[in-house]
Amino acid sequence: MNIDSMQIESFLVVAKHLNFSKAAAELYLTQPVLSRRISKLEGELGVTLFDRTQRTLKLTPEGVILQTFFQEKKQEFQSILAKIDQTKQLVQRKIRIGICEGLDLSTYFQKINREWKKRNPKTELEFDSIPVDSLIEKFKQGFYDVILIFFTTIGCYQNSGIINKIKIQEFLEVHQCVLFSKNNPLFEKDPLSFTDFASQTLYCLKKDHVPQKILSHSDLLAKYGIQPKVQFLSSLDAITMALQMGEGFAISDNHERILNNKDIAFFNLPETLSISIVTKEHPPLFLSQFLSLCQQKELFQP
Numbered sequence: 001m002n003i004d005s006m007q008i009e010s011f012l013v014v015a016k017h018l019n020f021s022k023a024a025a026e027l028y029l030t031q032p033v034l035s036r037r038i039s040k041l042e043g044e045l046g047v048t049l050f051d052r053t054q055r056t057l058k059l060t061p062e063g064v065i066l067q068t069f070f071q072e073k074k075q076e077f078q079s080i081l082a083k084i085d086q087t088k089q090l091v092q093r094k095i096r097i098g099i100c101e102g103l104d105l106s107t108y109f110q111k112i113n114r115e116w117k118k119r120n121p122k123t124e125l126e127f128d129s130i131p132v133d134s135l136i137e138k139f140k141q142g143f144y145d146v147i148l149i150f151f152t153t154i155g156c157y158q159n160s161g162i163i164n165k166i167k168i169q170e171f172l173e174v175h176q177c178v179l180f181s182k183n184n185p186l187f188e189k190d191p192l193s194f195t196d197f198a199s200q201t202l203y204c205l206k207k208d209h210v211p212q213k214i215l216s217h218s219d220l221l222a223k224y225g226i227q228p229k230v231q232f233l234s235s236l237d238a239i240t241m242a243l244q245m246g247e248g249f250a251i252s253d254n255h256e257r258i259l260n261n262k263d264i265a266f267f268n269l270p271e272t273l274s275i276s277i278v279t280k281e282h283p284p285l286f287l288s289q290f291l292s293l294c295q296q297k298e299l300f301q302p
Contacts, residue, residue: 002044003041003044003045004137005137005140005141006037006133006137007037007038007040007041007044008041008070008074009027009162010023010027010029010034010037010038010041011037011038011041011049011066011067011070012067012070012071012074013026013027014034014038014050014057015049015059015063015067018056018057018058018059019057020034020035020057026160026161027160027162028156028157028160028162038050045066047060047062047063047066048060048062048063049062049063049066050063093122093123093124094123094124094125094126095123095124095125095126095145095146095286095287095290096126096128096143096144096145096146097109097125097126097127097128097144097145097146097147097148098128098129098130098135098138098139098143098144098146098147098148099127099128099129099135099147099148099149100129100130100131100132100135100147100148100149100150100153101129101130101131101132101135101236102236102252102256102257102258103129103148103149103253103255103256103257103275104255104256104257104259104260105148105172105255105275108172108299109125109127111299112125112293112294112299113125115293115296115299116290116293119289119293120286120289123286128144132149132153135147135149136157136162136163139163139278140163145279145283145287146277146278146279146287146290146291147277147278148171148275148276148277148278149275149276149278150253150273150274150275150276151168151170151273151274151275151276152273152274154166154168154276154278165280165281166278166279166280166281167278167279167280167281167282167283168276168277168278169276169277169278169291169294169295170274170275170276170277171275171276171277171294172255172274172275173272173273173274173275174253174254174255174272174273174274174275175253175254175268175269175270175271175272175273176220176251176252176253176254176268176269176271176272176273177251177252177253177254177259177266177267177268177269178194178197178249178250178251178266178267178269179239179243179249179250179251179252179256179258179259179264179265179266180197180243180248180249180250180264180265180266181243181244181245181246181248181263181264181265182263182264182265183244183245183246183263184200184243184246184247184248184249184265185246185247186200187265192267194224194226194269195224195225195226197226197228197249198226198227198228199228200228200229200247200248200249201228201229201230201231201242201247201248201249202217202221202228202229202230202231202248202249202250202251203231203232203233203239203242203243203248203249203250204217204230204231204232204233204250204251205232205233205234205235205236205239206232206233206234217251220251220269220271223271228249231248236256236257236258239258240258240261240264243264244263244264252266253273254266254268255275277291277294279291
């Protein structure tokens with residue numbers, strides 16, 4: 001049996017509303033994604049959770065039993081995690097740091113890592129880079145002690161109730177930038193501005209937790225008064241390949257690893273984004289010391 005907490009959380013929200021549309025809105029999911037999660041959970045459990053034969057959605061008898069069970073176990077699990085956090089300070093010899101896929105923060109953490117080893121030679125820093133949905137899920141499960149993610153992104157998860165009881169601190173302020181291929185007809189244009197791309201396709205990363213009609217770049221597009229055709233792609237690699245074909249552009253930040261591709265050109269915009277460092281609400285002492293180190297901006301100076 002392969003059941004994850006995101007499926008259980010989705011089931012509990014649908015059971016609360018007895019309406020897939022309202023549940024999808026609360027979870028910041030599209031309705032088809034939510035339906036697939038529930039169907040997969042039903043397949044793993046071997047039961048039908050909802051009676052879909054009537055106009056109104058109802059829990060089946062099995063669904064009622066499992067709703068009570070999951071609610072109780074969720075509270076029990078949170079209590080166990082709290083106890084683990086209390087004892088971690090005594091045994092921790094490794095800080096596990098999860099970084100949102102695409103963020104290239106290696107330059108900064110090289111300096112932080114060196115300084116940390118001087119102060120805490122017995123405690124290692126372990127880094128991982130994974131997609132945002134998996135990052136949040138593993139953080140909730142206690143796999144990561146610290147995660148680094150865009151402030152706007154963690155805000156979406158927090159506002160939707162997917163994650164709570166967290167401590168958020170600013171780590172870096174980075175510029176947004178426009179990415180395009182050196183094969184793009186605009187590559188030789190000088191000077192080049194954002195509005196020059198108005199008639200080209202904007203490639204965006206598809207995210208399961210955000211309906212496709214909601215663009216994370218909508219405020220930026222409105223500010224510059226352009227309405228490009230939008231195409232959603234499943235990964236950064238897919239966006240890179242699409243850009244390399246010629247026309248088209250993407251909006252990123254100037255710490256994305258995609259910028260290391262020799263075939264991709266970019267220019268910075270005046271607008272900035274905040275990268276946040278996130279822990280549980282009451283981090284143990286050793287993590288508080290690590291967070292304090294990350295706030296020492298002089299470490300980031302050349």
